[in-house]
Amino acid sequence: MLIGKPPDIPSSEITPQDQYLNRRRFMRKALSTSVAAGAAALGAGRLTEILSPSVSVLAGTKLETVQSPLTTSGEQLTSFEDVTHYNNFYEFGVDKDQPAKNAGLLPIRPWTVHVEGKVKQPRTFDIDELLKLRPLEDRVYRHRCVEAWSMVIPWVGYSLHEFIRQCDPLPSAKYVQFFSYYDKRVEKWGSETSIFWPYSEGLRMDEAMNPLTLLTFGLYGEALPNQNGAPVRIVVPWKYGFKSAKSIVAVRFLDKQPPTTWNDQGPSEYGFYSNVNPNVDHPRWSQKTERRIGQPFYSQRRTTLMFNGYGDQVASLYNGMDLRKFF
């Protein structure tokens, strides 16, 4: 036989980037485990964490941040562990602990965000370009889920209006719509539901331009873990959590109100506005109070605040609107 070129490495043998990058975490964890407890005492929970690490890829990359006057003070932060292991990200499973296990498959590099619709010129931004567009700010926000639980999360990002300005929207642009990444081969859990993917959400232009609306790249000073919507997401702190779309691949400017995923699923349960409002119950449960994640089960429920406590900054957006009708 002639001496030939060695065969190419079959793609099945190439270690996916996320696993490769996870080695560092794996080794750190393995080391600390063996030092602290000894290999024999390796608990089952820790073992699964090592075999299938829940926080992956570029998550863990430190981001350079500056302080922000728009941060929320006087709240105890929800732990990093809870923020990253209690997630609603149905594309990776409907149980709260599933996204942390499954979202490692999300291919967060290369990543682009396509801008289209009522803009002077459609264009595509690379994620690394977006990361450098403006200084990244540390912003602690309360996060209130429509399911009546809440967290306090130190996000990292800059106001969405900084990005919108770069998009050159036309005067006719009255709404902005966000599309999340969806690939049914990657996010196979999505088809366990009857939800129509990709996930999409929308804001009125003045809501999107409010300085509180955050284009978010990280939390706890690090790049977003995949399960929290890496590599880039929206955070709208005065609205229920589902308004804050994760893993955004496209932004569309429109002259009319766009359809949104949960509004399509249950129009009587999830309004387009979905501002946090203790006076308007969800049809199936009260929104008057909430449970803070990470607290013991016997702790007292908290009173939910109008606009999640951000009324000073946003209440004027809804002057003259009946918030029972436009819930």
Added chain:
Amino acid sequence: MKKSIIIALKALTWMLCLLPWGLLVHGAVTNSLGPDPGAKIVLTTGYYTLTLLVASLAITPLRRLFPQLSWLIKFRRLLGLFAFFYGTIHMLSYLGIYANFSLQALLDDIAKHKFITMGVAAWLLLLPLALTSTNWAIRKLGGVRWNRLHKLVYAAAVCGVIHYWWQVKPGVRTPLTITIVLAVLLIARPIQEWMQRCKPNMA
């Protein structure tokens, strides 16, 4: 089936049925029920209520299908009572964790939120069944009346499954499995009865 084996199996059933409860208590004491311990308690107990209720409903069709399994009847009451046990904890933990033990909040919920109404209805349907589960009550009521009363278990199971569907978000299909199992078990009964009625005619 030998008596000693039945006793051993009963002991095993007790242990298996108490295991989820034991794990919850352990988790509550050591504060290791995860980020949302309240939801964990309420969802876990709700899940086992329905699972055990459906398990108890599987016994009669199984005995008819496999006459050699007729000894399974000795386990039906146990499973039913454990379903009631979990259902009661489910409701009490909901009352404590979600309604702050406020009767007003509970009544408000029952009036306004249909999935709560349906859950409370399911529990209320189980209550007389649990109360009349003793041998004494069976003797006192007489077999016919006791049997008629305990037909309420079908309504309770159906209410429980509807409660589950109304609790999840539209588009989420997690209650599908238990719904299919319950539907099969409920449909099996008239079919099996019909087949039994046909048998003498064929002979």
